[in-house]
Amino acid sequence: MPRVLVSDKLSPTAVEIFKQRGVEVDYQPDLGKDKEKLLSIIDQYDGLAIRSATKATEKLINSATNLKVIGRAGIGVDNVDIPAASRRGIIVMNTPFGNSITTAEHAIAMLFATARQIPEANASTHAGKWEKNRFMGVEITGKTLGLIGCGNIGSVVAMRAIGLKMHVAAFDPFLSEERASELGVEKVELDELFAKADFITLHTPLTDKTRGIIDAEAISKMKDGVRIINCARGGLVVEADLVEALKSGKVAGAGIDVFEQEPATENPLFNMPNVVCTPHLGASTSEAQENVAIQVAEQMSDYLVKGAVTNAINMPSISAEEAPRLKPFIKLAEVLGAFVGQVTDEAIDEVEVLFDGATSEMNTKALISATLAGLIRPQVSDVNMVSAPIMAKERGVILSEVKRDKSGVFDGYIKLTVKTPNKTRTIAGTVFSDGKPRFIQIKGINLDAEVGEHMLYTTNHDTPGFIGMLGSVCGKHGVNIANFQLGRNKPGGDAIALLYLDAPFPSEVLKELVAQEQVISAKPLRFDIGA
Numbered sequence: 001m002p003r004v005l006v007s008d009k010l011s012p013t014a015v016e017i018f019k020q021r022g023v024e025v026d027y028q029p030d031l032g033k034d035k036e037k038l039l040s041i042i043d044q045y046d047g048l049a050i051r052s053a054t055k056a057t058e059k060l061i062n063s064a065t066n067l068k069v070i071g072r073a074g075i076g077v078d079n080v081d082i083p084a085a086s087r088r089g090i091i092v093m094n095t096p097f098g099n100s101i102t103t104a105e106h107a108i109a110m111l112f113a114t115a116r117q118i119p120e121a122n123a124s125t126h127a128g129k130w131e132k133n134r135f136m137g138v139e140i141t142g143k144t145l146g147l148i149g150c151g152n153i154g155s156v157v158a159m160r161a162i163g164l165k166m167h168v169a170a171f172d173p174f175l176s177e178e179r180a181s182e183l184g185v186e187k188v189e190l191d192e193l194f195a196k197a198d199f200i201t202l203h204t205p206l207t208d209k210t211r212g213i214i215d216a217e218a219i220s221k222m223k224d225g226v227r228i229i230n231c232a233r234g235g236l237v238v239e240a241d242l243v244e245a246l247k248s249g250k251v252a253g254a255g256i257d258v259f260e261q262e263p264a265t266e267n268p269l270f271n272m273p274n275v276v277c278t279p280h281l282g283a284s285t286s287e288a289q290e291n292v293a294i295q296v297a298e299q300m301s302d303y304l305v306k307g308a309v310t311n312a313i314n315m316p317s318i319s320a321e322e323a324p325r326l327k328p329f330i331k332l333a334e335v336l337g338a339f340v341g342q343v344t345d346e347a348i349d350e351v352e353v354l355f356d357g358a359t360s361e362m363n364t365k366a367l368i369s370a371t372l373a374g375l376i377r378p379q380v381s382d383v384n385m386v387s388a389p390i391m392a393k394e395r396g397v398i399l400s401e402v403k404r405d406k407s408g409v410f411d412g413y414i415k416l417t418v419k420t421p422n423k424t425r426t427i428a429g430t431v432f433s434d435g436k437p438r439f440i441q442i443k444g445i446n447l448d449a450e451v452g453e454h455m456l457y458t459t460n461h462d463t464p465g466f467i468g469m470l471g472s473v474c475g476k477h478g479v480n481i482a483n484f485q486l487g488r489n490k491p492g493g494d495a496i497a498l499l500y501l502d503a504p505f506p507s508e509v510l511k512e513l514v515a516q517e518q519v520i521s522a523k524p525l526r527f528d529i530g531a
């Protein structure tokens, strides 16, 4: 039974779902803060469920020798070293929608809080001061909200702000004009947003492009008395620059939920006038926490138990419905890759995967990942569908995908073409009704070969006596042949043989075989044909 560690606080519903779906679960909600303890036990788990407190660093990931999936109950995955996870073949999944409304509402709450200085007025009133003249606010009706990042959360913020009679100017390089007009926002460039916004709210991920997007220079382009809200990620706003702008009065207020360093127990923004701070509470409502906990537990269980992939950052999705149908084709794609990977001993320049007929309607991204995994595994054993595309890219492999309508007798098949500096190799295969992969063409030569764990592939001259010679060499050394497939391009031309064996082909027999005049090459192959 797969084992999952929950190392941050999650709704108890998640634990129930894991159990119901056949996953053993270890709920240790404070472990995320105890790096050393987490490091010492992480190798015991197949899955790790986290929020933002657990830092899935390269060190942790490299110690997680059994880990297959990291599930983030929330949106931001900047606390996970995704390249490190991908290199180790670990899927990273998040829950991209479960807390978006809640977070958008927090941003709107910050908008009001900074417009009317509600936290300070509240504290003053509780202190019995009745400072009615001290807290003069601003209306938000008719004001311009500058929205940086108009994705899931930004869009909800925009809709709420429009409902509050604000004008919304949005900067998001990936926002189309159609989507902008559908939302009723004005699509603008960043400098235009800075120039016209009375309030600015951030809703982008933290990336190299967005880090420090609000710094002293950006602030200098803003209206005097602007108010800035950050409920996305610490690091988007340069805190030291914001402090200076608040001191000078250029910025009239700020609502900050996320900080450069978290947990933020000390920060120059603390106790500044009209700076409203919350401890990364954007997603903290009972509704959102229930949503993300249920979703992450379902997604992780589906992956660990059924192989379904949903909302993965580093792997194409495979729905629970398509997983059973796709599984034999994933196996096919892997064995096609594995065949070429085992007969190739030089660098791979180009890979083309052709999907014919029914296979072209399938999840070809997942099938390509599986093909690449099979192709690379003979060189790098620790590779899977997650890490293979990255490894191929790192090695400069040019990848192309071709889809075409049914073109032959098979409902659908996959054909792999691999180019190396000196050779182009092709192999095609399909899945028969028994759910097992078959090789149907090698080097353009048709055949119908069942795929076995142990095989022998030979290329030879098409001359009489080859079959007898091969049979007698095998027989002499006790090599039992379960199945034997032959093919040739033309009489007397290039021929191939593919033998399905009961055991690995002995290396000493291989020497005897390749010494035969008719044999051009002989290569023992091994395929993982397990479930």
Ligand SMILES: NC(=O)c1ccc[n+]([C@@H]2O[C@H](COP(=O)([O-])OP(=O)(O)OC[C@H]3O[C@@H](n4cnc5c(N)ncnc54)[C@H](O)[C@@H]3O)[C@@H](O)[C@H]2O)c1
Residues within 6 Å of the ligand: 075, 076, 077, 096, 099, 100, 103, 148, 149, 150, 151, 152, 153, 154, 171, 172, 173, 174, 175, 203, 204, 205, 206, 209, 210, 231, 232, 233, 257, 258, 280, 281, 282, 283, 284
């Ligand atoms: N405070 C919290 O508790 C909390 C809760 C949930 C999410 N978040 C954070 O909110 C952020 C946004 O979440 P989302 O669900 O809306 O993500 P999303 O992916 O749906 O939207 C992000 C948007 O940012 C845009 N973007 C990317 N680079 C940009 C750039 N350089 N300039 C402008 N826009 C850019 C993208 O095109 C996208 O539309 C994430 O970083 C997430 O971690 C915080």
Ligand SMILES: O=C(O)[C@H](O)COP(=O)(O)O
Residues within 6 Å of the ligand: 051, 052, 053, 073, 074, 075, 076, 077, 099, 280, 281, 282, 283, 284
């Ligand atoms: O990215 C997110 O989903 C938020 O930052 C929420 O973080 P949390 O799960 O730690 O509250």
